[in-house]
Amino acid sequence: xxxxxxxxxxxxxxxxxxxxxxxxxxxxxxxxxxxxxxxxxxxxxxxxxxxxxxxxxxxxxxxxxxxxxxxxxxxxxxxxxxxxxxxxxxxxxxxxxxxxxxxxxxxxxxxxxx
Amino acid sequence: xxxxxxxxxxxxxxxxxxxxxxxxxxxxxxxxxxxxxxxxxxxxxxxxxxxxxxxxxxxxxxxxxxxxxxxxxxxxxxxxxxxxxxxxxxxxxxxxxxxxxxxxxxxxxxxxx
Numbered sequence: 001x002x003x004x005x006x007x008x009x010x011x012x013x014x015x016x017x018x019x020x021x022x023x024x025x026x027x028x029x030x031x032x033x034x035x036x037x038x039x040x041x042x043x044x045x046x047x048x049x050x051x052x053x054x055x056x057x058x059x060x061x062x063x064x065x066x067x068x069x070x071x072x073x074x075x076x077x078x079x080x081x082x083x084x085x086x087x088x089x090x091x092x093x094x095x096x097x098x099x100x101x102x103x104x105x106x107x108x109x110x111x112x113x114x
Numbered sequence: 115x116x117x118x119x120x121x122x123x124x125x126x127x128x129x130x131x132x133x134x135x136x137x138x139x140x141x142x143x144x145x146x147x148x149x150x151x152x153x154x155x156x157x158x159x160x161x162x163x164x165x166x167x168x169x170x171x172x173x174x175x176x177x178x179x180x181x182x183x184x185x186x187x188x189x190x191x192x193x194x195x196x197x198x199x200x201x202x203x204x205x206x207x208x209x210x211x212x213x214x215x216x217x218x219x220x221x222x223x224x225x226x227x
Contacts, residue, residue, distance in 0.1 A: 034215060043118070043204055043218035044157070090156055099170050100145055100208040100216050104156035 002027045004074075004091045006105035013081045014113055021076040021108045023091030032094035033074040034102065035065055039087050047089075050074060061085070081112045116141065118207050118219035126225045127195050135190040135222045139207030145169075146188040147216065148180060149204040157204055163188050164210060192224075200226045 048059025163182035
């Protein structure tokens, strides 16, 4: 079965510092991995995806993620955090087959302090 | 180009009642999925509709049912509401392709009292 795990419920970082939000995955075969962000009382907003190719994926709002097959990880990163990045971040893996069914992690709340 | 739209945004129902939630997918998308997001948790897959048929279903009871219309819009129906059905219900639309991401609506917040 496909699954992702987000080991940190919350990450705190000061504005201007680099941030990392962790995600590990468990899949059979090649993974299709995604990051979404959720602001309060809003739906999920797509940030980036890894399907194949370069292990460093660049996405929206300056975010990037590094795919590491040996460590089965897909950590979300940003070189310099903004207060407006404070939100709930979800890692997800797409199910096998031609269906857009996603398995989401439990989410990580990112707090960026001024 | 309108994204995924859901209605209503908020809803309060009593235990035992029935509810219908609606979703209009992003233009050009033919697949609609529904997710339930309980407080403090990640979204859980309920089911997916494609070509007006339920294509895949998650671990939800038969009280949860749906429909997709010829214009690709979709409804989620929940019968015999329980307190535990209180959650944010998210609709996601996508194009049936191997590598596409899903686009989510803002959700419907359902409170069962």
